[in-house]
Amino acid sequence: MDSEEKGAADVIQVKAPEGDSDSIDEQLIDEYLTMPKRARDRQFLDTASAAEIANVSQRTIELWIGSRAIRAVLVGRKYQVSLPSLISYIKSRSRRSKE
Numbered sequence: 001m002d003s004e005e006k007g008a009a010d011v012i013q014v015k016a017p018e019g020d021s022d023s024i025d026e027q028l029i030d031e032y033l034t035m036p037k038r039a040r041d042r043q044f045l046d047t048a049s050a051a052e053i054a055n056v057s058q059r060t061i062e063l064w065i066g067s068r069a070i071r072a073v074l075v076g077r078k079y080q081v082s083l084p085s086l087i088s089y090i091k092s093r094s095r096r097s098k099e
Contacts, residue, residue: 032073044080
């Protein structure tokens with residue numbers, strides 16, 4: 001393996017779910033990829049952590065991602081949820097329940 005091939009193997013793979021190319025959030029992917037790791041760890045959560053914060057199941061988080069209620073990127077086989085998006089969605093649900 002030459003150095004060019006080795007460098008490509010070190011790149012994080014970010015993609016949309018199979019058969020769902022419309023759900024690619026290019027802006028969020030760009031943010032994720034350009035953010036330093038420390039900042040990325042503060043701005044993105046795995047689905048288990050997002051579920052804990054929202055006090056819902058992990059499956060509910062996945063449904064919210066699928067319905068585009070919250071923003072997330074698929075890194076490898078796992079979603080990374082945008083924390084600002086999750087907070088905004090929780091607040092909007094809270095406002096609607098008070099009405």
